[in-house]
Amino acid sequence: MNKKSILNNIVLPIGDRISRQSVMKYYRLYSEMQWWPHLKLQEYQNNLFVKTINEAYLQVPFYRDLYDKSNIDMRKIKSLSDIGRLPILTKDMIRKNYPDKIVNKNRKSNIELFTSGSTGKPLSVRLDMETISAARALMLLRANFSGWEIGQPYLQTGMTLNRGWIRYAKDLLLGVHYVSAFDLTDDKIDLYLKIIKKHKLKYIMGYASSLYLIAKRAISNNSGIELKGAVSWGDNLFAQYRKVIENAFQCRVTDTYGCGEGIQIAAECEYGNYHIFMPHVHVEFLYENKNYTDEVGEILVTRLNAGAMPFIRYRIGDIGKKSHDSICKCGRSLNHFKSIEGRDSDIIVTPNGNNLIVHFFTGIFEYEKTVDTFQVVQNEIDSIDVKIVPMKGFTESIWEKIRNEIHTKGDPSLEINLEIVQSIPLEKSNKRRFVISRLNNNEKI
Numbered sequence: 001m002n003k004k005s006i007l008n009n010i011v012l013p014i015g016d017r018i019s020r021q022s023v024m025k026y027y028r029l030y031s032e033m034q035w036w037p038h039l040k041l042q043e044y045q046n047n048l049f050v051k052t053i054n055e056a057y058l059q060v061p062f063y064r065d066l067y068d069k070s071n072i073d074m075r076k077i078k079s080l081s082d083i084g085r086l087p088i089l090t091k092d093m094i095r096k097n098y099p100d101k102i103v104n105k106n107r108k109s110n111i112e113l114f115t116s117g118s119t120g121k122p123l124s125v126r127l128d129m130e131t132i133s134a135a136r137a138l139m140l141l142r143a144n145f146s147g148w149e150i151g152q153p154y155l156q157t158g159m160t161l162n163r164g165w166i167r168y169a170k171d172l173l174l175g176v177h178y179v180s181a182f183d184l185t186d187d188k189i190d191l192y193l194k195i196i197k198k199h200k201l202k203y204i205m206g207y208a209s210s211l212y213l214i215a216k217r218a219i220s221n222n223s224g225i226e227l228k229g230a231v232s233w234g235d236n237l238f239a240q241y242r243k244v245i246e247n248a249f250q251c252r253v254t255d256t257y258g259c260g261e262g263i264q265i266a267a268e269c270e271y272g273n274y275h276i277f278m279p280h281v282h283v284e285f286l287y288e289n290k291n292y293t294d295e296v297g298e299i300l301v302t303r304l305n306a307g308a309m310p311f312i313r314y315r316i317g318d319i320g321k322k323s324h325d326s327i328c329k330c331g332r333s334l335n336h337f338k339s340i341e342g343r344d345s346d347i348i349v350t351p352n353g354n355n356l357i358v359h360f361f362t363g364i365f366e367y368e369k370t371v372d373t374f375q376v377v378q379n380e381i382d383s384i385d386v387k388i389v390p391m392k393g394f395t396e397s398i399w400e401k402i403r404n405e406i407h408t409k410g411d412p413s414l415e416i417n418l419e420i421v422q423s424i425p426l427e428k429s430n431k432r433r434f435v436i437s438r439l440n441n442n443e444k445i
């Protein structure tokens, strides 16, 4: 037996038993299912969906009230093609009904998660072992999309270094070199690069912005590190992040998509499509209320396991772009979409009614070599403030060019103010936000 199969078949299943999880069971199932015929996957989804909504209706007072009020006849919801009849779940609804009405008291809650979300208002979520196991299995599967296999050592950035003894033991066995994503000073990053070299690591995983910063440093150090893959999650992988990471490490970046509520949603394959983890989650694109163009819509997710707290048509607050082709060359039959376009509160609405997404601005700024970082803040409908950390060579005429481009491509009637700053602080969550709209901080219901 080689190391991979010893881990797969002996060590990790024992770990599951000790921690009362079933990660490996789900991992094996989901690994296989990604290649299932599409129809079979849909059938599997439909069965889980009907089970999920009925469990929610029968055992969770919030859903019973909501569906009764909306006159939903549960017998008529027979498959995912009927999902549009069900009302949408918002974060405010969760906050108002948590925990008494929205947690299923018949299921054991093992973990309470706190997530800050895009508006900064905290949200609590309960998860049971079954859903935790499924999500953790998908964390392994998402990394497989980069070519990584269980047992291959890698460097991972994360929020907390205190991982508990079970995870510590797993890290040790799996060869995970876990470093803090909060500590990204040059000195610390140099240390991380040293770890990669010393242990001859071939993969790096973690928050997109942290991978970007490590990559940037690797370039300026002429580190010469070559990796086989990078896996990003947590925040948006902007085009310039991807370029820098790929240049620094001479490898492909596999972006993945999940949410702070503990749901793993999709991972990007070698053809650049984000494949949805269909056995675990159903994804919808919603075009209501906004005039997004080019098949960009709000993302709704339904976790296909009711768990301790069901998520049915949950408005996650992200915007995504649909894919045009239905079949992906990689051979996975999982549905896919083209990209994540940012968060709801990361969209500038102009006086003419145009919606400027994050990529609108990164598309302009990525060609400006004299701009180190930027941030666009909107406090009023008719104006935006553009903060710029300039580099050597930044001039008034470069700013004029940028401003013209925003006017021409975006909206000529938008007032644009420049603010030169020394630095732009990261968010509390250690994420970099390029675009902040303070126009509509109240969530839509």
Ligand SMILES: [Zn+2]
Binding pocket: 269, 270, 271, 273, 275, 328, 329, 330, 331, 332
């Ligand atoms: Zn694919």
